[in-house]
Amino acid sequence: MVSDLHDEHCCSDLDDVGQDAEALSGSDAGVLAVFRAFRRVMNLYRQNAFRAFSDLGMHPGQAACLFALRGRDGVSQRELAARMHVSPPTVTGMLQKMEHAGLIERQPDPLDQRLMRIRLTPEGAAAAERLTGLFAKQAEAMFAGLSEHELAQMRRALERVADNLERVIDGRPRAARDGVDGQE
The missing domain is CATH 1.20.58 (Methane Monooxygenase Hydroxylase; Chain G, domain 1)
Incomplete structure (x- = not known):
């Protein structure tokens, strides 16, 4: 495979x-x-x-696209690309496949015909619901046997790791990022 x-x-x-x-x-x-x-x-x-x-006959990028579109009827391709952190051409190719599969529909924006607005079809919304169920089962299996206390500790530790990585990406010192110096 x-x-x-x-x-x-x-x-x-x-x-x-x-x-x-x-x-x-x-x-x-x-x-x-x-x-x-x-x-x-x-x-x-x-x-x-x-x-x-x-x-489910789907590529991971398509699943991410379904989640990004869920509850956001009529986003533009550019907005979708930004939300997914990919380039607009990447989204275009993905949307073509998803449209062919009947998961989404693209329609011209009524105020700006250059823009295409993306909407989930009923089939796309159903696929997003199936994925939500799969993710819930996966999360339940992943964290089986961990206490609420252990989960809370893990969440706090991972949030700190994420904050550390954001500081590295932003190039800001810890004090400025944490608001210690009064900038935030």
């Missing part, structure tokens, strides 16, 4: 990154162990998601 090959390739690439990080960083073993565990969880999640999408 193509998605299995893709997943194996992704896992292999990430394994190489983990080995390089271990060789180059000099970080303590605890950080690297957490990195490996997080990477393993994400790879397993991705494999499970790819399988679920495949069972």
